[in-house]
Structures are given as C-alpha cells and as structure tokens.
Amino acid sequence: MTFEEYVGSRGPALLRLARLLTGDEHRAEDLTQDVLARAYVHWRRIVRTERPDVYVRRMLVNANTSWWRRRSSRELAVDAFAERPQRGDLGGEAADRDEMWRLILGLPDRQRAVLVLRYYEDLDDATIAQILDCSPVTVRTHAMRALANLRERCGVPTTNGSRR
Template sequence: MTFEEYVQRRGAALVRVARLICRDASLAEDLVQEVLGHAYPRWSKIVRSDDPDMYLRRMLVNANISRWRRRSAREAVGAVPADRPDRADIGADVAERDALWRLIVTLPDRQRATVVLRYYEDLDDARIAEILGCSTSTVRSNAMRAMTTLRARLDLPIRPVGSQS
C-alpha cells in the first residue's frame, strides 16, 4: 500500500484518535500532519512492520506527549456542572457524553490515551501496550486509575474493575 493510499483510507481515523487524545480539533489535524510528515520518509519501513495503524497511533501518542512537554503554560479546564439533564430531554445523551469527555480530557496523558485506545478504538491491552511502549500491567493500571478518577468525579460508587454491579 502506498503512503497516499493509506492516508486516503485511514487519515480521517487518525484525526479522530488525535482529537480525542489531544482534546482539540485543529490541534489534532496539526498533530496528524506532523506525524504523517515524519512517517512519509520512512513509509517503506513502516508498511513492512505489518501494522502501520499501530505504528502511527504510537507516533500520535508520542507526538502529543512531546507537544505537551514543550508547552510553557498549561490550559485550565473548567469544572463540569453538577446538574444532570432530564432523561426525557432529547439532548440528554449528548450532554452526558459531552460531560464525560470534559472529564476525560482532565486525565493525565497516559491515562487519557489508554481510555481512548481501549474504549474508543476498542484495542486490547497488548495492542495498547505496544502503542504506548509499556507493559500490559501498566495499561491495566492506567485504565483502573482513570476509571476510578472518572467514577469519583461523577460521584459514582467506586467498584472493582470487572465487577458487574
């Protein structure tokens, strides 16, 4: 597969993942453009790795972390309103998802990347570990910490991961 074919097929998916990881649509496009710019000269090696998606996702995560480290000032994320919309409200689901994403973006970079790759990209722990360059136990630990933080911020009971209740 040529670089151009790959970008045509998977470019929009890379932008979606980048948007969830870095929390900003225009920054996500810039991040993907930067990653693709770095990938182009090495494309023959990347495509031989049998999984260019994993390779480029890892590049996205690393580029976002590098960007975050270079920033001189951090942005402040506002608090999520405590009131929840009425279930009869047509926009209730959208409002709940928006409130949840506002909480997800406050997670540390590795935890946020783990949540995005696990629940949005539907990747297993082994794949996430490859992308993040860590062990599967670190992935599980990051996921557990992220879920505990999210539950606490949503005032939900803290329960063991994997519990059905």
C-alpha cells in the same frame, strides 16, 4: 502498501484518534498532519514493520504527549483570570457528553490514551501496549486508575462503599 493508500484507508481513523486525544478539532488536524509528514519521510521503514498502523498510532500518541510537555513547561503571566463563559442549556445528552469529555481531558496523558484506544478505537491490551510502549499489565493498570479517577470525579462510590 503505498503511503497514499495507507493515508486513504487509515487517515480518517488517525484523525479521529487525534481528536479524542486532544479534545480540539484544529489541534487534532495539525497533530495528524505533522505525524503523517514525519511518517512519509520514513515510510519505507515503517511499512516493513509487522503492523504499520500500530507504529503510526504510536507516533500520534507520542507527538501529542510531547506537545503537552512543551506546553506545560511554559509559564504565562496574566493580570487576572478571565471569567468563564456561562453555558446555555444543551439538553441532557449533549450536556452529559460535554461533561464526560471535560472529565476525560482532565486525566493524565497515559490514562486518557488508554481509554481512547480501548473504548473508542476498540483495541486490545496487547495492541495498546505496543502503541504506548509498555506492557499489557501497565495498560490495564492505567485503565483501572482512569476509571477510578472518573468515578471519583463523578462522585460514584466504589464497590465496597468507601471512597478513595
């Protein structure tokens, strides 16, 4: 498979994954472009791997994590906090979707990546483990913690009636 064929067939899926990881259209486009530029340089080696798509997805997840680490290590001094703009009435479904994305984007990087890869990319635990360079057990642990975190933020009680 040539690099051009790969990008033609998998490019939209990579961009969708980047959008789900970043929560920002423009950042996702930049992230995808950067990763594909790096993949192009190493394409001969990547295409020889058993599953090139897993390799490139892993590059995407790692690049996003690196960006967040670089960004979070800088301080920005401000005089005062800006007022948060008031949202208009978006309607029930759109408002719920926006709220869910806000909650998902608030998760730690690994938890967010596991949820996106599992529920939006429909990947199994073994494939997610390859992408994130961890074990399938770790993937399940991140998934359980992410879901528990989301339930807690939404005020949903746990099955035994107690809250964590």
